[in-house]
Amino acid sequence: MARIDVQDFSEEELEYYSRQIVLQEIGLAGQKRLNEAKVCVVGLGGLGSPISIQLASMGVGHLRIVDRDVVETSNLQRQHLYGMDVIGYPKVEAAANRLRKLNPHIEVEPVPLSLSPKNVERIIGGVDVVVDGLDMMTPRYLLNRACVKLGVPFVFGAVITHIGNVSTIIPGETACLECFQGDVDDDELPTCAIVGVHPSIISVIASIQVSETVRLITGKTPNLANTLLYCDLGDLSFERIKLAKAESCPVCGSAPRSKPSPIEHQPVQEICGREGRRVFVFSPDDELDMDLTALNSRLEKLGYELLVKARLGSTFVKDPVKGSVLKSGVTILEGVDAKEKAQEIYEQLFEP
Ligand SMILES: [Zn+2]
Structure with a gap:
């Protein structure tokens, strides 16, 4: 292994990591591995x-x-x-x-x-x-x-x-x-x-x-x-x-007892409620790259108040519904009683 010396780090980095570089189990070599x-x-x-x-x-x-x-x-x-x-x-x-x-x-x-x-x-x-x-x-x-x-x-x-x-x-x-x-x-x-x-x-x-x-x-x-x-x-x-590796494990075993139980993509999921309100998460099948400026104006037209306009997502409210849309298209809606209603709101947000 090539010799590692202080020249691999800036002075500021050396000072930043000084308390762990002195640890025997890390040292300069360990710090370099962490950095890489x-x-x-x-x-x-x-x-x-x-x-x-x-x-x-x-x-x-x-x-x-x-x-x-x-x-x-x-x-x-x-x-x-x-x-x-x-x-x-x-x-x-x-x-x-x-x-x-x-x-x-x-x-x-x-x-x-x-x-x-x-x-x-x-x-x-x-x-x-x-x-x-x-x-x-x-x-x-x-x-x-x-x-x-x-x-x-x-x-x-x-x-x-x-x-x-x-x-x-x-x-x-x-x-x-x-x-x-x-x-x-x-x-x-x-x-x-x-x-x-x-x-x-x-x-x-x-x-x-x-x-x-x-x-x-x-x-x-x-x-x-x-x-x-x-x-x-x-x-x-x-x-x-x-623990021991199970040779009958469906995922890693050499003689699996069965196929791994299937895990399917869940386009709509109800998650752990917030203060007793139902929460639905929509995950598009393929990752999107949303134009959030366009989404924000659409939300305003639909009567939502925008609480957060961030680079990777927006959060909005129109009582009793609160929602967030992430740049990838993942959408969280809360305060909706039924899945069908949540689906309806979601589709409205993404209508062309
Ligand atoms: Zn296993």
């Missing part, structure tokens, strides 16, 4: 916030951040990437602005998309590690399968109430997500909006995910390969559960 790394963080909510803040400030050279949501007041208790000033902004846009200010030495690539079977491989293409900041199992399965197929390490993390799970998946070497947690149905899982989540457990799990990601990038053996760490801040218990 490409990491994709999928989901910029509770977990994705501290994950992306830490990876950006540690100098991961290229951070691809993926999310389909907009910032809401109920996010701020735990999603510290955002403040009151960006309510209604696409999370990827607010996050990219914040992360670029935090560390101007890195590149941040915002991707305002919903994961789908069609786009998942493109979304994670070319990265060294994928980090899970999601809050549902179905998109995690999509990520897991794409990571197994493309051979990209995947750092899984999940939290609810004061409990969290974290594990590092290395395709071909360790158990994949569906070896140990397959066929979990999102409809049967409790959601943060219903049972709540403590910011402390999020910080713990996110930090462990970052530590594992940094170990992968700097060439150290991850601590959670073939291990699921179960953390409960209720009684401060940490339990390491051994």
Whole structure:
């Protein structure tokens, strides 16, 4: 390996990263690897916030951040990437602005998309590690399968109430997500909006995910390969559960017991309600590149008040309906009683 010296860094970078360059496990060589790394963080909510803040400030050279949501007041208790000033902004846009200010030495690539079977491989293409900041199992399965197929390490993390799970998946070497947690149905899982989540457990799990990601990038053996760490801040218990690659796993096994259960693109999805209001998310089959100026004038003509006109999306209201459209065409509508009504409003927004 070529010798790495201080000349690979600007003076400002050396000062910026000085407290981690002195760490034995990072050093100048590790810092250079971090600077050259490409990491994709999928989901910029509770977990994705501290994950992306830490990876950006540690100098991961290229951070691809993926999310389909907009910032809401109920996010701020735990999603510290955002403040009151960006309510209604696409999370990827607010996050990219914040992360670029935090560390101007890195590149941040915002991707305002919903994961789908069609786009998942493109979304994670070319990265060294994928980090899970999601809050549902179905998109995690999509990520897991794409990571197994493309051979990209995947750092899984999940939290609810004061409990969290974290594990590092290395395709071909360790158990994949569906070896140990397959066929979990999102409809049967409790959601943060219903049972709540403590910011402390999020910080713990996110930090462990970052530590594992940094170990992968700097060439150290991850601590959670073939291990699921179960953390409960209720009684401060940490339990390491051994995992093994299942040869019968439908996704990564050498003798799969069945085909992987199909995951279909969901053009309309009802998600975890906000303050008891129904919320529908529309994801176009193919990613669009919306002309938001044209959309904004259309919204005004339809009588909507525009709350946010951002670069990657708009948020608008006409009581009782509140909505957001992202540049990719992903649309969130809330305050509508029925799916049919939501569909009608959505079509009206996109009429030629
Ligand atoms: Zn597997």
